[in-house]
Amino acid sequence: MAGILDSVNQRTQLVGQNRLELLLFKLVGRQRFGINVFKVREVMPCPKLTSLPKQDKYVKGVAHIRGQTISVIDLSKATGGPEINPDDNAFVIIAEYNRSVQGFLVAGVERIINIRWQDIMPPPEGAGKSSYLTAVTEIDNEMVSILDVEKILNEINPVSTELSEDVVDDTVGASIGDRVIMIADDSTVARNQVKRALEPLGLKMVLAKNGQDALNQLLELAQGCSSIDEKVALLISDIEMPEMDGYTLTAEIKANEVLRKMPVILHTSLSGVFNNAMVEKVGAEDFIPKFHPDELATAVKKWLKVEELAE
Template sequence: MHNDHHEQSALFDEVDGRATLAGSNRMEILLFSLGTSEHFGINVFKVREVSKTPFITRTPNMPAGVEGLISLRGNVIPVLSLGSILGLTRPDAPLGGAMMVTEYSKRTLGFLVSSVDRIVRVEWDRVRAPENVSSGTQSFITAITELSDGRLVSILDVETVLANTFGDTVVGNIAPIGNGHEVNVFFVDDSAVARRKISEVLDRLGVRHKNAQNGLEAWNRLESLASHAEQTGRQLLDEIDLILVDAEMPEMDGYVLTRNIKADPRFSGIPVVMHSSLSSEANRAMGKRVGVDAYVAKFDAEVLADTIRPMLQRGRRGA
């Protein structure tokens, strides 16, 4: 990006074009700095635009890390200091020189950073779960990748930033499914916050569930379940009633995972629901292209429950 505002704008004008990356098991990350020696990245799909730090209206009683509010094309949005939230800068430290406007989980937020570098393309299979990350930032990092120049980049878990700053989404009243104890859901998500909230919804529905933390782990476990069902003369449909997948995940994204599932006849009849903080029409279209049976934007517990309930009820067991 090299501090060229026009270049930044041009890069961020191509959101729909970048959606084609999703099915190729590649992602683009925007590199940024928080004024330390660490290198950070965020999935470009979640970034709407980048600008210099604007004038921010300070407001009282804001959560820790929220610097204030700005008006952006008629919308008032909160602005967060990522360095402060990750514990890398003092609360009274000067604001960073750049702001990333992010859009995910039905929220628009401004993220203040020290500087923005450039966009790089990485293969999902080169993205790993975080290990040996400094303890202060580990809970906010969803993955690590290595660039061609050897630099390690920590990829931000924006869902954890959102939950940590504004609190967890409250799961309201969700009626249980009849015979739910006989229903099995397999879900995969690389965010600990998301796994916790999904588990809460499934517990309210009264169904049994297992989970994986990335796409490759999920595919390996699903293949193992399918092989075991074959060996014992059972249908996999007797073991799994529904598969819930995230879109972005280390080692294998949800689009490739879904394509693998839909191409394997052993999974015939098992619905796949994509549950993602990437809620643009381009991402929905990509999900449809690889064969998902439904696409649900994170995180609305009632919508998630209402989407999967009929799929579980009309299955072989009934409700």
């Protein structure tokens, strides 16, 4: 198990090819789940956990790992399942989301698989708002569920979407007229976080549930226009999305004569040098590791102002 992530640097080459690698794991029962390898720092047998007073009911305790104190979340209990016994050969997946590190307690870890984003589909329509799935795929003729980790983390430690007073400016929306901002993210929680953060700027926003949905909407809106920026002033897109990832979406936009003038901000929980290189490669205007309301709003104002000056 120690070597399961040894070749993670080689895996950065998959980014931008509309592919990813999933680390497969189990909670309680036979159902398999997946997490993007790029979010994972380390996988280890569950270390000794220390309980803290008034800790969240989904937090099993904290672990002291390589000089860092990390909260360990029972991923089964957090998604409505039975508790995982840390002493029962359980594992902890150390992962980084939104610039913070946390551990996820899982019952078992299997292997890493390479898969195309277009083979990862949105969850079934009947899943409902209470579902913790952000996507599903099929491996070995069995369904693998990809959890909406942003939703789980937001329920345990809600993220503030409020802007600082000096960032709030409700005249920004008026400055771009009837044009809208598009937000593309497969996580309902993440989409709404971005939307709420930008509402104090007075912007009109439309939402897309993944890269393919965003591209379809943009092409439809662009009909009869010489350039999409007549209707859509800016796109804010996640990177990890089923059917089409954010890098591929950006590349498609920049290769299309009608869409290419629209600025694109890639906004993601992934981090690392390779992301910055890919941002430049696909032609996105900006990259923001999410989620920081002031940083996002400042970037939006910057690119809308640049556009305004260009006109």
